[in-house]
Amino acid sequence: MKRVAVCAVAQYKCDSNIWQKRFQGMLLDVLEDIQKQTGMHFSEEGGVRSIVSASDDVFDARTISDNGMTDVLGAHYREEEKMAQESLNALGYAMSIILSGHEDVVYVAGHCKESQGESRNVCTNLSYDPFYGRAMGLDYTNVAALQARAYMEKSGLTEEQMAKVVVRARQWAEKNPYANATEQVELGDVMYSPMLCDPIRTMHAYPVSDGAVVMLLASEERAHEFTDNPVWLTGFGSCMDSYFLGDRDLASNFALKNAAERAYKMAGVKDAKKEIDLVEVMDCYAYQQPMWLEGLGLCGDGEGAKFIDEEGPAKYNVNLSGGMLAGNPIMTSGLYRMAEAVLQLKGDAGERQAADVNRAIAQSTTGGAGQFHTVVVLEK
């Protein structure tokens, strides 16, 4: 399969209350950033004619949320499609637009303002069917708590190990100019933070976040027009698990394992443990980091907890951005994951720059307790 280039990325600094900006305003700032970086333009000859946006109608409180973005996206008289899913899927779709030969240059834009609605839990409650799920008050927080307990049972994950994940996330976040929660904490702060939804504590959960990300993709032939340092998008995979919680083995990583396997296969990765240098996972809650690493095949099944103590996250450069725990909006997390991986592969990650990074993966999830997962493989 041909390669698709990621030419450049631009991120908006996440915050828990970007009240002064409309989502259009946030996106316009990052779009101008990427135009400055690449010289990207919109003329019909040689410019961008195809855009994939990622946002959500419920969070934006707006039917056809991309309609509100058309002007700032530059989509007037252009093709634009909205990925109404977690934003990393927009990458998979943009990749197909280029590989199909339909277009050579596509840019991907994602935004979400969790702070706009009164409560993100009220929003995610709406993802459940009205009679069985909504009526029970299910939302992405309490459903994750059920998964957390199942996973702790399976892997033996301890309070201390979860606290370690959070402390480390904040340490890296401090070095990331785009991260939200950068205040430094100690193990005790996390372990004795109030219980949010047993066994998830308040400090195990990602902070409410607003943000926007843009990245420019091009075919192998045309990448050089925009950058002399492209990163290659070589693998993509996703997978859906069952909807009803009871139908699933919540600790099994069924969807993530399949998504990873497909992405690795496309990228020709045979042994993830040996071939992956850097990982960005969407860890909305502390238990998810070891669990998702396990699903990605970086440690054995049920060994995620042990992996934390063995410094697995350090070995695989996991979430040098601070990760989701440092705060990204839920629908845009995947693009933030991807952006960090791209910066690291380009060698543009500043203080956070890891050495010898040749192949990285970014992962994101949608749905309650990781019902759906997406994995992307990137190479230098």
Added chain:
Amino acid sequence: MEISYEDKKDCKVMTGKMALPNHYFAGRLGSKFIIALRDENKILGVKCEKCDKVFVPPREYCERCMSKLDECWVELSNEGVITNYTVVNYNDKHLPRRAPYILALIKVDGADTPFPHIVEGIDVEDVEVGMKVKAVFAEETTNTIRDLDHFEPV
């Protein structure tokens, strides 16, 4: 909509809402399940012979093998066991109870899949996986799974 001014030049926040009417249908199959809860205080499941599994809540087709299940009703026990739980410690308007309350996955006898429900009648500290519980049915109907009001320890 009203305005709250904050201190950045020209920028404001308009407080408002998004509200639209909806009317959801449980479908023929879901109706049978809810009516059984409501009128007969019975929990029904459906069995997929091919997958050899009894599912609850019921579904029309097995999502894995596409077998038709809408006539494969099985009456289940009103007693079961807690397979997983969380204590919800936050309050929000979509939640069915004030915090703290127990949200558990409960596998009733005769079913292969547990489903989420509320457990009451014990201190939230005392809930455990493996605990035996029985269904307590609601006196007033909401025409949802909450016609089974909660589970409590046997």
Added chain:
Amino acid sequence: MAKKNRNVGIIGIGQTEYSSHKEHQNQAEMVNEAVRYALEDANITLDDIDCVVHGNMELFEMVFQPDMWHSLGSGAYGKDQFRITTGGTTGASLVCAADNLVASGMYDVVMAIGMEKLQEGHTTGGITNMADPLWFRHLQTGALTATTATMMMEEFGEERAKKAAMKYRILMDKHACLNPRAHRRFGLEYDQADDLMNTSPQLVGELRLIHMCSQSDGACVMILASEKKAKKMCKTPVWIRDHITVHREETFNNFGIEMPEMTHHYAARKLFERNGIKDPVEYFDVFEMYDPSAWWGLDWAREFLLLKDDEHIKLLEDGEFDLDGKLPINPSGGVTASNPIGATAMLRPAEAAMQLRGDAGPQQIKKKVKHALASGFGGTLWSVLMMLEKDLDWQEVENG
């Protein structure tokens, strides 16, 4: 673009009946019905599907990430999945997406699912919610506007315009009456035109209830496969030749004195140019158009077919849009008959493909159908235009 990595064929189509109410099914069950029909039509099983593309509008049913719940019926369990929504164009965007995903080589067989259960929400309220909450949301009434009617009456005279719009409407109903899946089938006759023109309740100005599209429940599913697989799996695959998507700016600020080029016209011009189509009315054998109202349908025929002045009205008056005319429009009965919004724009290529296969049922066009055009509409006059072919025999055009 014409320069595709590989060709893509439509190998299966499944549709529920469209109706104002489906109390007997929940959303996932309704989706499942169309999925089963499509699998049956393609004579394959879920095992053959690599990837599912799902789309509907969240705020019509007020369900956040509905594909999660719908996975109970969509067959997405264990598979790759995308969810794409672009307002009214959603259904067409899903087909374009499935086409791109297969053409890219990432997947061999992709199933696209468009659905809407409008009975479960408030359609006009849901559409109104697309407007900016700071300005215009308080004023907009869904997709209801009489601006096109007003402009057409000005251009062609009140009587001719009203008569033409009603003739278009009755023609659509005649087609719908043949289509067993269509939602609204009134059995209108041309001699009722004058009566309906004056007595059908007014929604907005001269946009009357009879002119406007329905609010329907239903789902449409299309299965697309790579050329190699399509030829192996299917006796009569229909080929997707090319498609174009054109959005425009957010505000409706074009109702001033001069009208800018319409997206529909722009889309048609670009698409036909790069495929070497000189005379669309001659070239195409059927046009399935997303016509949200009789006024828009008739007006847009001019835009999409690059017609001038009153050519579109003449074609209508001369019966050329009838099933036995030169270019039949909407054998399905169109959007005024059936409108499950997230699926509506997929009903267009679905019907077009069935016409190309020759198994559309009672509404099958009698003469040979080789080339089909299908359009989608959404947002603030967004347009998707798609060309389907019976045979893989078209010529590539230079600079395509």
Added chain:
Amino acid sequence: MAEYFGTAVEDIFNTMEERFLSEGTLDVDVTIGYNISGEGGGNWKVTIKEGTLKVEDVDGEVTDCTAILNANAETFVGVTLGKLDAGEAFSSGNIKVDGDLTVLVAVLPKAFKPFKPVIKASAIVESVEERFRPEKAEGVDIKIGYDLSGDGGGQWTVVVKDQTCTLKEVLDDDCTVIMRMEAQVFVDLNQGKLDGGTAFSSGQVKVDGDIGAAGQSASLFEKYVAEGAAEEEGEELISLKCVPSINQRYATGPTMGKWFDGLKEKKFFASKCPQCGRTLVPPREICAQCRVRCNEFVEIGPDATVTLIDVVYYASPDPLTGKIRETPYTALFMVLDGVSRDESFAHDLNPKDIDRIKPGMKVRPVWAEKRTGSYKDLLYFEIAD
């Protein structure tokens, strides 16, 4: 025509064809005679053969059949409707059967769907007072006229005033709204067999007068339920009505913030594209056509010239409040004085001008007394004369 339990004997025979279940009688070959005595009675011969049905209205007593049923009209209707006990009717001799009795027991249930009484438009209208819901009629003062044509039709006026409801068997001249349709259409609408929107848009129902009142009237009455219909429906389908509502904090950003500041001062600010020079109103961060940021503001208006007019009759919910809007209202598209080209701006029209407004007219804004910087500051435009 004599009726028993609201049903005539004829109705039962006349509906046999539509109730016939062909697939249940493929191996059947019988002829059943009916001699129904008393007012409204008659003689019928019903032949069922290999999935086909023939119903004949015959003169004189029926003879020579597989089975012959003799009964008086009231008993026959009562038993058919389930209002009278069949066993009792047989044992009391009110029904007598000549010939093969088992034919009736074995064949009839699989040959016919149960008979449901024919619902008459008059029965629906005449029950209107019983179905009236005074609690929904606070402040309502309307007269609804019904002009129902065809079989079972008639003319009525329903007067709702002071939370009471009276029915008159005439069509008053001063009705708020008159609904005209075939009696059967009226029955189908009330039975939920016909969708209201469908009936309106296809012209099956014609409304004279205030359409809004017609819509409102539905909520004033309980649904009509035919006697005994509830039990026969059998299937209950569960549904849930709700209005999900999420409080929002909509940011204005600096651009729309500037616009609202202007409104407070009764001024319109447009942003100006540095490239094409067009003015954008309400102002926007960017010119979508040139794809450049617009940082310059110019004051325009406040008067405008009307280009297009939309009079909205259809009442729909406002997502900003969840409440149904009042209609009719008028959306004006207009060009404010001083805009660069012909970018139109849309807003409400003062309802008093609804009959006079024409394209090309000059209009001026009418401002709210107390302005807080929201869309409510600008009440509407009105004709400037």
